[in-house]
Amino acid sequence: MSKAVVRREEIGRLASSGGLASVEELSRAFGVTPSTIRRDLAHLTESGVLARTYGGAIALPTHAEAPLSDRRSDAHSAKRAIGLWAAAQVRVGQSVLLDAGTTTAELAYALRETSPLRVATIGLTPLEAISGATGVEVVCLGGHLRDISQGFEGPITEMALEQLSFDAVFLGCDGVTAERGICEASIAQTRLKELMVRSSVVTYVLAHAAKLGSAPFNAWVRMPSSWTLVTDEAATDAQVASFERRGVRVIVVDATGSEIPHLSA
Template identity: 30%
Template sequence: MHNTHQAIDLPSLRKQKILLLLERDGKVTASELVEHFAVSQDTIRRDLGELAAAGLLQRVHGGALPRPKDTGKDFFTRVGETNEVKRHLARVAAGRAEDGQIVLFDSGSTTLQIAQCLPHALHLTVITPSPMIAIALADHPHVKIILAGGQLNPATLSTGGHEAVRLIQSVKADLLFTGVCALHPQVGITSLHFGEVAVKQALLDSASHVIAVTTSDKLGAVEPFVVAPCSRIHTLITEWDAPDVQAYEQLGLQVQRV
């Protein structure tokens, strides 16, 4: 029975890893995927076809590209917009993680980048509502991963609901990495998705130190659903030329411009 269960799970896991490779490299070829996963051309062709049918990538001759940009700010659109500035912020943030810590990772394209920048030698316990972050860290030999379960939001590729909140509330973590949708000195941390609010609040409550990582365009912005005041963040890592950071420093945030 165990083998049957494993056979059911593997195609889904493989497709998620294909999407991670696509996000990292900007393109994938069928021949590289065949070699990477040690499966047949037919299997990879079927995987790419199913991912294309779901709107998660664009099939091209011999492989696949990220799907064409649309107006929605879903997970894959945001990851597709990742640039060198975001990667630099992520590398700086990843350097704040220390050996032996319990670390919470919020979902999102920025936090996925941070996870991908963690050194392989680091010993951590990671708790996250993001299956993509869990998969990104699966090849880190010294990282123990706990995935907060619950209903998956297709727009954010994160779990939500009572199950996810309860698990996160049971954790006393050293560190939380969060990428904010919007951060306004008066309004606070806000989100585009109502379903994310309870999970984000639980993450903030469960961490001794909160590091928010964001590009400067998110500063001063407001989304519809309020998560928490800015003062819940301890360290804000943003671009070196970000404007008006004094407003956040006056609220007690340590602002690191890089």
């Protein structure tokens, strides 16, 4: 095991035990330069191990990100319903962008009968769901594959996004709050989502009820001035109202993917 790997593991353990240290303190403790520590912190932050503070690092005070394989069966009926409603918003001839994830995979599957259509995605799961559909042009943006989410990220993905435009983007999330928007496991993911939003005319966030108000990590997406949250009928009126008070359009769907009224509407 390399010295860098050992050092980064030690920094992670220090932070997870509640420790907080400046770059200078870490530099002295490990006998390396401050620039080396900054690279370590950047690596650990991008990996979702740490959340940065000014001049130091703290551990994320939450559970580790779960692999996509562990999340496939979570709220499956709700994800399917959300995907059905989202697919109904897509018009023939449009160009849409799908985030990685299991909910966007349900949307991708529901789009198989809409053609002609161009569907671009950064995720292997939506790619698998839409692949082979007649009359659908499928674009995979590529890049560095994040095994845990089966999604692409990094400079290649970002470069592709900067050269394309879409009628709508459909985003997944690890959590979403009314105050701060989408919560993700790393800054690399939040930057990517911001580029996805910037490349699209309309933004939808697909999140089943358990994700509303959830903030499992410390990286946040800066949301556009106008966006739509799509959730399922398990969402409470209080949850929905918290978003609507912030000017977010909220769509609640039943098990068939049909929009249903809610008290705060």
